[in-house]
Amino acid sequence: MELGLKGKRALVTGGTKGIGRAIAFGLAAEGADVAICARDGRAVADTVKDLKASGIAAFGAELDVSAKDALEGFIRDAARTLGGLDILVCNASALADGSGEEAFRQAFEIDLMHTRNACEAAIPFLEASGAGSIVAISSISGSEDYGYGSSAYGTMKAALFFYMKSLARHVAGRGIRANIVSPGTTYFEDGFWDRVKLNDPEGFARNLNENPMKRMARPEEIADVVVFLSSARASFVSGANIVVDGTLTMRIPN
Template sequence: MKGKRIIVTGGTTGIGRATIALLAGRGARIVTVGRDPDALKEALDGFADLPGEVHGVSADLGTPEGIETLFATADAQLGGLDALVSNAALGAEPIDEMADADWRYVVSVNLMGAMAAARGALARLRDGGQIVMVGSISASIHAPGESVYSATKAGIRAFVETLRKEVASRGIRVGVVEPGTTGSDMQAADPTEQEEQIARDQMLRAEDVAEAIAFLLDRPARVDIVSLRIEPRLQELP
């Protein structure tokens, strides 16, 4: 992992932040992105003492301009790319409980933003490399209340499974990690309640998912892990 040039989207909280801490802790060079400049600065301060290097830019990946800003920063700071970890995502309510602009924006970030990030990465992965997308078991379990979110994560799965066939001959590997319930700011439960659920094996830590992402990135070039589903032992299903 030392010296690998990696973009990690959604790196200010949860899975993205844990992934950066793990990868930069192993010496990777990383560019991350967050919408909130204050949250981004706080996260970058927390990475400052790691062996690798972490750069950040504030941008909205739900817009073409935000994607352009991310990759311009990565080009300037990294001078190339070895991997993309596409993690940025928003939670959502049932579609009929959201304003029209709000559910469309969730789709723009979760699905279109991820696809646009993959497109940007493909233009830079000259000698092989990897794209790892963070999906969700919501793509399979279809829990009530997750109509919008589930649609975006099902789209991510289909995109990954098709894209990998399109780019395999170029030496590029593409896979998706699909976590179950994971402690993060997206959860309705407060931090104390989340810790209690983790202690009962009903919730993953973000670090558990980060390790799964690192596992995909660490495989030999001949190995393409297409989909890795990771759940707490007592995952609650609808």
């Protein structure tokens, strides 16, 4: 299926590892130019180099997405470097454990407010595109409680559902779509579940077996859905929450 992404301009926050990296390379594989940011400057430089090696234009910056002014500046710089923006993917997450005040503060600033601030900064560029797309990465933890200290994390991922649904309705008339992808358990090296596997092998095995597919997702399986949603092939999909969990969740949406 031709997705029509060749020459499009995309920005992915948290784009150097795991799901974010897979999204960046998934978009690049379809011919989109890609901007990324992350806290680790060396990882950003290495990822940008690899993206350019795939034959597309790439741009990156070391960035704490909770710093509003710096995030807005990065979005402006990315749009100037790439010649505009067609796609925004808000992927960065604090992965904040527990229910303490600091965990909630981190999750609020990074998972929720970075998404809001990035959207506000990118909307003028996305509107100029004429076919803008926003995808926020939430989680099944936003709709079901899976433990592992996910109270702060799940609370802010749940807040994204309302924000993105409301945003979708407000920007629809401006030629912009807004959707959510909610991954289930996703395994990659040095990721959350890799650390659980190392530190709590019984808990890891229990979570693995709770999924009827008896496995966790690969980052590329999440990225493929994001790439499709970002494309013209999903031109009438907006305000949706796409769950990619291998049937792990049992909730029936109403």
